[in-house]
Amino acid sequence: MSQSLSEEPAAMTTEARCPVSHLAESFDPFTDSYLQDPYSFWAGARAEEPVFYSPSLDYWVVSRYQDVRQVFMDTDTFSAAISITPLKELCPAAVDELVKAQMVMGPSLVNEDPPLHTQRRQHIRDALVSPRRIEAVRPRIRELAGRYIDHFVQRGHADLVTDFAWEIPALVAFALMGVPDEDVERAKQFSGRLALFTWGYPSDEEQMQLAAGMGQYWTYAKEHVARRLKEPTDDYISELIKSWRTPGNEDLFDENYLVTTMMNFLFAGHETTTNATANGLRSLLEHRDQWDALCADPSLATNAVEEVLRYSSSVIAWRREVVKDVVVGGVEIPAGSKILAVTGSANHDESVFPEPEKFDVARSNAKRHFAFGTGRHLCIGAALARVEMQIFLEELTRRLPHMRLVEDQNFAYSPNTSFRGPDHLLVEWDPSANPIEADRPS
Ligand code: HEM
Incomplete structure (x- = not known):
């Protein structure tokens, strides 16, 4: 497991740049209590000290909706350059692993700024997630969801992560990118390490192992691109190659x-x-009345997806670098500082979402959440993610409306600042009560 910040203060920048409050001192996003429930901490932060400097992370932390919005919208002041830089500086052994794999990670859309970002984004969006591509992949998503439910529907219990949600989005995304189905498990293993490597605070030993995995992942991606350069198909990388070879785009x-x-x-x-x-x-x-309402009226699924993204998003914080002195929420932040914009907190800001801790699938303004960021870098895959989640809810409520959470289970979360979701989600039901006859055990 990763160390918590309080166990490794020596490796961090400790110079006092501003009076550090008790709240800032107590902010440690890698402790189990925070990972289990980050939202209680943020309710206090928004009320007491919505913008603070965390000496352990060496980041300015921004938690209110309007301030997070300012950070995303003002791209002249807040650069995306550091958004996927490892939070913890690489130790020499980790650097050696990356050098061994000849890994030279350059910028990519998510960490570049205008004007290049603007030009590239248009080509990338058209190649990856044009409305035509999303419509084309819709039947495949429904077919996959159905097939995965078939595997466990008569069993009476399942882990909705490992048996369902773990593979289907990967199969969809990888199909768009031309990764063959048989490579999915391998590619998923590689990419699964990225959250801890980039947004976690691993020990040096862990970091070295993660870096070795990154090296293999890099080699895999490099080989895939080389194949497509020789023989383009109709997948995303091939489309991008086509764009690149168009006169004027060299x-x-x-x-x-x-x-x-x-x-x-x-x-x-x-x-x-x-x-x-x-x-x-x-x-x-956990909110049975909301689940039952969705089962009774599947047309609520579209808004339920937005409320899910607001209430318990899978990305709860994103990063920016300050390129000129700025004031955020009344606090002066000097050029060169780093910002952690806590989108998960903004999504619970009471000034925008009344009764923010209430989970309400019919909430009228749920869609104003920042789960996908906002502004120029707004997630390019948002439409695809929404379609997938909607189909998953439709299929599960149709076939397993009577499922319930297994009581007293522990939920484990990867120790990192930004990517949040339980490793397992155990559910159970009486298969003889399955509403669709063909789903009942014979
Ligand atoms: C629920 C699922 C998802 C969530 C919560 C999510 C969240 C985010 C967030 C917070 C950002 C950063 C926005 C910013 O910097 O302002 C982002 C960017 C991005 N996401 Fe997603 N994402 C999701 C699904 C996807 C999918 C399915 C894809 C690809 C098929 C994707 C591809 C991207 C790309 C390429 C960017 C960079 C866009 C840019 O910088 O212009 N995401 N996403």
Whole structure:
């Protein structure tokens, strides 16, 4: 397991840049109590000290809705350059592992700024998630959801992470990217390490092992891009290669950019949706009246997805770098500072969402959440993630309306600042009461 911040103060920047409050001192996003329930901490922060400097992280932490919005919208002041830089500086042994794999991660959409970001984003969006591509993949999502439910529907119990939400978003994202089905398990193993490597605070030993995995992942992405450069198909990387080869676009991409993009998208395209689905099912089943309302009226699914993303998002914090002195929430923040914009807290801000701790699938403004960020970098996969989550809810409420959470289970979360979803979600039901006759044991 990763160490908590309080166990490793020597490795962190400790210089006092501002008076550090008790709240800032107590902020440790890697402790189990925080991982289990980050929202209580943020309710206090929004009320007491909505913008504070965390000396242990060396980040300015921003928790109110309007302030988080300012950080996302003002791209002249807040650069995306550090958004996927490992939170903990790499130790020499980890650097050696990356050098061994000849891994040279350049920028990719998520950590670049205008004007290049603007030009590239348009091509990438068209290649990856055009409305045509999403419509084309819709039947595949429903078919996969149905097939995975078939595997456990007569069993009477399941782990909705490992038996359901873990693989389907990966199969969808990887199909879009041209990764063959038989490589999914391997690719998923690689990308699964990215959250801890980038947003966690691993020990040096762990970091070295994670870096070795990153190296293999890089090699895998590099080989995939090389294959497509030789023989393009109709997948996303091939579309991007086509764009790159269009006269006028020669300087827009290079091979290294494609490999970095491939690697980041494999991760962004599924881990987030797996976690959001698991968080959503947990929230719905813990609020039985909301689950029952959804079962009774499946047309609520679209809004239920938004409320799930607001109430318990799979991405709860994102990063930016300050490029010129700025004031956020009345606090002066100097150029060169780093910002942790806590979108999960903004999504519970009472000034925007009345009774924010209430989970309400009919909430009228649920869609104003920042689960996908906002502004120029707004998640490019948001439409795809929404379609997937909606179909999952439709299929599960139709076939297993009577399922319930197994009592007294412990939920485990990966120790990192940003990606949140339980490792397992155990449910059970009486299979002889399955509403669809063909789903009942014979
Ligand atoms: C519930 C699922 C998802 C969540 C919660 C999520 C969340 C996010 C967040 C918070 C950002 C950063 C926004 C910013 O910097 O302002 C982002 C960016 C991005 N996401 Fe997602 N994401 C999800 C699904 C996906 C999927 C399915 C894909 C790909 C198929 C994807 C691809 C991307 C890309 C390429 C970016 C960078 C966009 C840019 O910088 O212009 N995401 N996402």
